[in-house]
Amino acid sequence: MLDIYFKECLYFTANRLGRVITKMAEDAFAISGLSPTAAFLLMAAYEKDGISQKELGQILHLQPSTVTRLIEKLAAKNLLYNRVDGRLSLIYVTDKGRALEQTIQQCWDQLRERYATILGEEGDALSLHLYEVSNQLEKIE
Amino acid sequence: MLDIYFKECLYFTANRLGRVITKMAEDAFAISGLSPTAAFLLMAAYEKDGISQKELGQILHLQPSTVTRLIEKLAAKNLLYNRVDGRLSLIYVTDKGRALEQTIQQCWDQLRERYATILGEEGDALSLHLYEVSNQLEKIE
DNA sequence: TAAATTTGTTTGCTCATACAAATATAACGG
DNA sequence: CCGTTATATTTGTATGAGCAAACAAATTTA
Numbered sequence: 603m604l605d606i607y608f609k610e611c612l613y614f615t616a617n618r619l620g621r622v623i624t625k626m627a628e629d630a631f632a633i634s635g636l637s638p639t640a641a642f643l644l645m646a647a648y649e650k651d652g653i654s655q656k657e658l659g660q661i662l663h664l665q666p667s668t669v670t671r672l673i674e675k676l677a678a679k680n681l682l683y684n685r686v687d688g689r690l691s692l693i694y695v696t697d698k699g700r701a702l703e704q705t706i707q708q709c710w711d712q713l714r715e716r717y718a719t720i721l722g723e724e725g726d727a728l729s730l731h732l733y734e735v736s737n738q739l740e741k742i743e
Numbered sequence: 744m745l746d747i748y749f750k751e752c753l754y755f756t757a758n759r760l761g762r763v764i765t766k767m768a769e770d771a772f773a774i775s776g777l778s779p780t781a782a783f784l785l786m787a788a789y790e791k792d793g794i795s796q797k798e799l800g801q802i803l804h805l806q807p808s809t810v811t812r813l814i815e816k817l818a819a820k821n822l823l824y825n826r827v828d829g830r831l832s833l834i835y836v837t838d839k840g841r842a843l844e845q846t847i848q849q850c851w852d853q854l855r856e857r858y859a860t861i862l863g864e865e866g867d868a869l870s871l872h873l874y875e876v877s878n879q880l881e882k883i884e
Numbered sequence: 885t886a887a888a889t890t891t892g893t894t895t896g897c898t899c900a901t902a903c904a905a906a907t908a909t910a911a912c913g914g
Numbered sequence: 915c916c917g918t919t920a921t922a923t924t925t926g927t928a929t930g931a932g933c934a935a936a937c938a939a940a941t942t943t944a
Contacts, residue, residue, distance in 0.1 A: 608783065610870050611855070612866055612873075613765065613767070613779055617764070619761075619880075625902095637930075642749065645748075664932095668931055670895085689893070689939040721753075729751050729752060729753045733759070739764065807922070807924085808901085809902065812900085830923070831909090890942085891938100892940100893937080896934095897934090901930090902927100905925085907922100908921100913918085914916090
C-alpha cells in the first residue's frame with residue numbers, strides 16, 4: 603500500500619540505506635575507537651601532512667563546522683593536532699594517530715568485505731553511482 | 744587520490760546522498776511546516792486510522808523511540824493524537840492534520856519533480872534499488 | 885595605507901535519530 | 915490464578931551533522 607510510494611522516494615530510501623550502512627560501519631570501526639567519519643578524516647590527514655580544514659571538508663563533503671568538531675574530538679584523543687597558520691588551521695597527525703593507520707585500514711576492509719558478501723561487486727558500482735548522483739543533485743542547487 | 748577510495752565506500756556515498764537529498768526534501772516540505780519524515784508519518788496515518796506506533800515504525804523503518812518523538816511533535820501541533828489501548832498507542836489524525844493532506848502531497852510531488860529533472864526516470868529506479876539493498880543488508884545482521 | 889570585502893574557522897544552538905533502561909500491559913505455562 | 919516471559923511504548927541520554935552568526939586573517943580597492 604503506502605510502502606510502495608515510499609519506496610519510490612529517494613529521500614526515504616537514501617536515508618534508510620544511510621542508517622543501515624552506518625550501523626554496519628560503526629560496528630566495523632568500533633575496535634578503532636573512532637566513528638567511521640572520524641576515521642576517514644584521519645585517513646585524509648595521513649595522505650597530506652598539514653592539510654587544511656577546508657580541504658578536509660571538500661574531500662569528506664562536510665560543512666566547515668562539522669570538520670571543526672571532528673578535529674576537536676580527534677585532537678582530544680591526541681591523534682592529531684592543528685597549527686594555526688594565518689586564517690588556516692593546518693592538521694598534523696601525531697605518532698599516536700599514525701599508529702592507528704593499520705587498524706583503520708583493517709576496519710575499512712572489514713566493512714567492505716561485510717557488504718561485499720551480500721552485494722558482491724555491485725556494492726562498489728553502486729557506491730560510485732551514488733557519488734555521481736550526489737554530484738548531479740548538488741550542481742543544480 | 745584519496746577521493747577515489749572514499750567514492751567506493753558505500754558508507755561514505757550513501758550518507759552523502761542522504762545529506763544532499765535531505766536538504767532538497769526539507770526545502771520542498773518547508774511550506775507544510777513539517778520535516779519530511781514527520782510528513783511521511785502523517786501520510787501513513789492517513790491511510791489507516793488508529794494505526795499503532797509499531798506499524799508506523801515498520802513502515803518508516805525507524806526505531807520505536809524515534810516514532811514516539813515524532814508523534815509527540817505532531818501531537819503538539821495538533822495534527823494527530825494518540826489513544827492508549829492496552830500496551831498499544833493508536834494514532835488518529837485530527838481535522839487539522841487531515842487538512843494538510845493536499846499540501847503534503849504537493850510537497851512530495853515537488854520533491855520528486857525536482858530530482859526527476861536531473862535524474863529522470865532513473866531516480867525512481869534508483870530509489871527502488873536502494874530499498875532492496877537496504878533489505879538485503881539488514882537481513883544478514 | 886586605510887577601508888571594504890572575501891575567505892577560513894569557530895561557537896552557540898538546533899535537529900534527527902538512536903540506544904539502553906524503565907515501564908506497562910499482555911500472554912503463556914503450570 | 916500466579917509467576918514468568920514477551921511485547922509495546924516511553925524516557926533519559928548521546929551522537930552526528932548542520933545553520934547562522936561571530937570572528938580573524940588576507941586580499942582587494944581606492
